[in-house]
Amino acid sequence: MLFNSYAYIFCFLPLIFIVYFFLNRKKLTLAAKIWLTLSSFFFYGYWNPIYLPLIAGSILFNYAVGSALLKFRKNSPLLIIGVIGNLGLLIYFKYMDFFITNLNTLTVLNLPLLHIVLPIGISFFTFTQIAYLVDTYKGSAQEYSLINYTLFVTFFPHLLAGPIIHHKEIMPQFDYRRNKVLNYRHIAQGLFLFSLGLFKKVIIADTLATWANNGFDYATTLTFLEAWVTSLSFTLQLYFDFSGYTDMALGSSLLFNIKLPINFNSPYKALSVQDFWRRWHITLSRFMRDYVYIPLGGNRVSEPHLLFNLLLTFLLVGLWHGAGWTFVLWGLLHGGALILERLWRKTHVNLPRPLSWFLTFGFVNAAWVFFRARTFTDAIKVLTGMCGMNGIVLPEILSHTLSGLRDWGLEFGLSLRNIEGDIKTPLMIIVFLLLSLLYKNSDEMVAGVRPNLLNLVIFCTVILSSILYLSPYSEYLYFRF
Amino acid sequence: MGRDDRIKYKWWITYGLLVVLTVLAMVAVFNYKVDSIGIFHADKGLFFIASNLFEGKMVAGPINYNEGEFQRIIVENSPIPIDMVVVGSSRGMGVRKRFIRTEKTFFNHSMTAATLEDLMAIIGLYLVQGRLPRTIILCLDPWMFKEKNNLTKWQSIVPYYKKILGEIYGKDIEINLNRRSKYQELINLEYTLANIKGVKKRKSKKFYITKTMEVNNFVREPDGSIHFPHGTKGERSEGTQPLAQLGGRGLEQYSKDFYAILNQRLFEDFVIYLRKQGSEVILYLPPIEPIAYEKIKERYYIVIEIENYLRHFTLKQNILLLGSYDPKKYNFLSSDFFDYLHGDEIVAKRIFEGPQL
Numbered sequence: 001m002l003f004n005s006y007a008y009i010f011c012f013l014p015l016i017f018i019v020y021f022f023l024n025r026k027k028l029t030l031a032a033k034i035w036l037t038l039s040s041f042f043f044y045g046y047w048n049p050i051y052l053p054l055i056a057g058s059i060l061f062n063y064a065v066g067s068a069l070l071k072f073r074k075n076s077p078l079l080i081i082g083v084i085g086n087l088g089l090l091i092y093f094k095y096m097d098f099f100i101t102n103l104n105t106l107t108v109l110n111l112p113l114l115h116i117v118l119p120i121g122i123s124f125f126t127f128t129q130i131a132y133l134v135d136t137y138k139g140s141a142q143e144y145s146l147i148n149y150t151l152f153v154t155f156f157p158h159l160l161a162g163p164i165i166h167h168k169e170i171m172p173q174f175d176y177r178r179n180k181v182l183n184y185r186h187i188a189q190g191l192f193l194f195s196l197g198l199f200k201k202v203i204i205a206d207t208l209a210t211w212a213n214n215g216f217d218y219a220t221t222l223t224f225l226e227a228w229v230t231s232l233s234f235t236l237q238l239y240f241d242f243s244g245y246t247d248m249a250l251g252s253s254l255l256f257n258i259k260l261p262i263n264f265n266s267p268y269k270a271l272s273v274q275d276f277w278r279r280w281h282i283t284l285s286r287f288m289r290d291y292v293y294i295p296l297g298g299n300r301v302s303e304p305h306l307l308f309n310l311l312l313t314f315l316l317v318g319l320w321h322g323a324g325w326t327f328v329l330w331g332l333l334h335g336g337a338l339i340l341e342r343l344w345r346k347t348h349v350n351l352p353r354p355l356s357w358f359l360t361f362g363f364v365n366a367a368w369v370f371f372r373a374r375t376f377t378d379a380i381k382v383l384t385g386m387c388g389m390n391g392i393v394l395p396e397i398l399s400h401t402l403s404g405l406r407d408w409g410l411e412f413g414l415s416l417r418n419i420e421g422d423i424k425t426p427l428m429i430i431v432f433l434l435l436s437l438l439y440k441n442s443d444e445m446v447a448g449v450r451p452n453l454l455n456l457v458i459f460c461t462v463i464l465s466s467i468l469y470l471s472p473y474s475e476y477l478y479f480r481f
Numbered sequence: 482m483g484r485d486d487r488i489k490y491k492w493w494i495t496y497g498l499l500v501v502l503t504v505l506a507m508v509a510v511f512n513y514k515v516d517s518i519g520i521f522h523a524d525k526g527l528f529f530i531a532s533n534l535f536e537g538k539m540v541a542g543p544i545n546y547n548e549g550e551f552q553r554i555i556v557e558n559s560p561i562p563i564d565m566v567v568v569g570s571s572r573g574m575g576v577r578k579r580f581i582r583t584e585k586t587f588f589n590h591s592m593t594a595a596t597l598e599d600l601m602a603i604i605g606l607y608l609v610q611g612r613l614p615r616t617i618i619l620c621l622d623p624w625m626f627k628e629k630n631n632l633t634k635w636q637s638i639v640p641y642y643k644k645i646l647g648e649i650y651g652k653d654i655e656i657n658l659n660r661r662s663k664y665q666e667l668i669n670l671e672y673t674l675a676n677i678k679g680v681k682k683r684k685s686k687k688f689y690i691t692k693t694m695e696v697n698n699f700v701r702e703p704d705g706s707i708h709f710p711h712g713t714k715g716e717r718s719e720g721t722q723p724l725a726q727l728g729g730r731g732l733e734q735y736s737k738d739f740y741a742i743l744n745q746r747l748f749e750d751f752v753i754y755l756r757k758q759g760s761e762v763i764l765y766l767p768p769i770e771p772i773a774y775e776k777i778k779e780r781y782y783i784v785i786e787i788e789n790y791l792r793h794f795t796l797k798q799n800i801l802l803l804g805s806y807d808p809k810k811y812n813f814l815s816s817d818f819f820d821y822l823h824g825d826e827i828v829a830k831r832i833f834e835g836p837q838l
Contacts, residue, residue, distance in 0.1 A: 187494055188490045188493055188494050191494065220776075451486075451490045451492070455493070456493060456496060456497055460501055464504055467501075467505065468508065468668060468670035
């Protein structure tokens with residue numbers, strides 16, 4: 001089920017909320033947890049019930065391994081079995097066709113592709129459970145109740161696209177007595193956050209999607225302006241889409257007095273690539289740091305080894321996002337940029353902040369081209385366009401003012417024709433970019449939510465415009481990861 | 482949080498939800514009452530179109546009305562039995578009686594963005610009348626072979642789809658159409674804006690009789706076929722190239738995760754059922770604009786697989802198949818199309834002028 005659907009907003013969420021607190025009020029706390037768990041299964045299966053046994057099986061497997069780890073402390077083979085089981089599932093569903101395609105390319109084998117449809121959220125619930133097993137192994141998590149464990153994995157606000165959570169930061173919240181009663185401040189904050197997320201997704205991200213999709217998928221060639229609009233549209237679309245989704249997840253969860261970890265902290269304000277990864281998809285960065293980078297040796301190894309580990313970690317970050325060489329390259333680009341930054345820091349030369357921002361944003365924007373493009377040909381198409389190699393066409397409206405530029409090879413005409421944009425398109429991109437750079441992010445806004453008239457007007461305007469603008473078939477970009 | 486704060490937050494939530502629900506209720510009532518395209522109330526304009534077509538007149542007007550309901554009115558009120566029908570999407574709207582060498586009575590029931598289920602529903606309308614057409618031309622698009630393709634139009638004829646499905650498989654069949662409820666339109670911004678425009682234009686006539694195709698509107702011929710607005714064709718003067726560059730976009734939205742022919746069983750059972758009932762079935766594959774076709778082929782090999790499958794199926798069942806998604810097979814050029822999915826007059830004409838039907 002999508003957060004931005006009528007079914008979720010008008011039926012699912014209110015019903016789950018009312019029954020949950022009713023059961024808690026009647027002191028039926030176990031029943032309330034079971035209700036939330038079953039509702040989460042319904043939420044997951046509403047899209048495609050065929051994968052319910054898959055997630056149920058995955059939960060049972062990890063619960064069994066987790067229980068065994070609790071019984072036989074520090075048992076490495078058990079942990080290895082658990083991690084391999086999870087990764088095996090992920091590899092089968094997500095990477096099998098990628099593997100077969102590459103095998104067919106490298107050898108004379110002509111193995112048929114399996115065309116496996118990726119179960120929604122598999123990357124997220126797999127990573128959540130791997131983290132649980134490792135935490136259990138280390139002794140920082142323990143869960144003896146199957147209901148609690150199932151609720152931890154399936155709690156619907158984080159199930160499909162994160163944030164990736166830790167057992168110890170979520171499950172104690174379900175047991176706090178104060179969290180079993182209505183908390184009006186949390187409800188107000190939750191509703192406010194949800195409305196902001198819905199607005200970001202429905203009004204901003206879906207608007208940007210048109211130009212990004214046209215540029216990446218359909219246009220055969222892109223002029224300078226078209227290519228920049230295409231890449232910036234996607235850069236902003238991805239941020240507003242994913243952070244909007246996260247806002248809705250955090251907002252929904254807050255209604256139940258459960259605080260999920262934040263995932264975004266104004267990432268496009270970052271002044272370095274390292275800073276960017278502290279602000280973008282924070283729970284994934286945390287996971288990769290804690291469960292990949294540090295076990296590889298972290299900062300305690302020799303410099304060349306450390307740089308290699310950095311590259312390897314980001315190669316895996318790239319692969320986690322998708323089974324394709326474009327994702328691998330995207331991950332390697334970020335790994336490479338982090339290495340360069342590390343080497344640059346040793347020169348003790350500090351760049352001015354505006355220049356640091358410009359270089360960071362420019363790099364992130366260019367790297368997203370590989371992340372979004374379905375093929376390298378598409379990526380090259382956008383990048384060559386951005387370099388002006390397919391010509392520069394400026395809007396006809398400027399032809400009189402800037403007519404002298406014709407001598408330099410510039411043309412005037414329908415400057416955004418190939419991506420179906422018009423004169424408003426660049427203006428909207430500038431507005432959305434400024435929003436992401438200058439305005440408070442959702443978490444900062446919600447922290448300051450007071451029950452006053454201004455916030456009431458903002459809430460009503462934002463939620464009403466979003467509901468009226470709902471597109472029932474839009475999908476979240478991050479579901480495919 | 483103190484008691485005062487708790488009360489303030491409680492009132493803030495209450496006012497907020499009250500305002501939101503009240504505004505939504507007002508929008509819903511407005512949309513229900515105005516209902517400019519007849520989603521909730523019978524549209525008198527549809528009877529106007531139908532009665533004039535029956536009298537042999539051409540009717541011009543917009544196409545954003547309940548096309549499913551319109552087809553129901555045609556089938557239920559036709560003064561003469563219809564012997565030959567075309568059912569398909571907008572890509573089949575250009576098939577006209579005069580292109581076909583036949584003496585049979587004819588009607589083109591093609592509807593915008595139709596799915597296989599929509600095609601079956603139209604035939605279900607005839608089934609309920611107790612008389613299936615003698616010849617049924619199924620205009621097939623690749624997306625029709627994608628199960629649960631989420632096309633939500635034509636809710637009003639869903640019962641007729643169920644009827645024919647019941648006839649094919651028996652009465653106790655579970656149907657999961659995964660369709661969008663028409664009541665969602667009550668709080669849809671686009672529909673609200675359409676209704677606001679509808680209120681403004683209420684006094685002007687939505688549909689009118691025309692003797693010429695040279696009007697800037699959709700024109701429906703008495704045989705049910707449609708001419709696209711003059712303005713749409715006008716785009717061709719700038720060259721089909723820009724549209725073709727976006728090739729496959731129309732197909733893309735129906736082709737997400739489209740790797741296999743998923744509606745195969747339903748399609749075959751439907752065709753076999755029609756033949757058992759004594760109807761002749763003809764398949765028509767409308768060509769795609771040449772540049773767009775090359776683009777689509779790259780991305781969606783499934784389109785070629787579907788055509789191969791249909792050719793194999795028709796050969797095995799001894800069914801006539803006309804057309805091809807590949808425009809080269811009939812030597813069509815970009816200039817024969819007014820956009821990347823829709824052919825001009827010459828396309829259907831050249832394909833249908835051959836055989837005696």
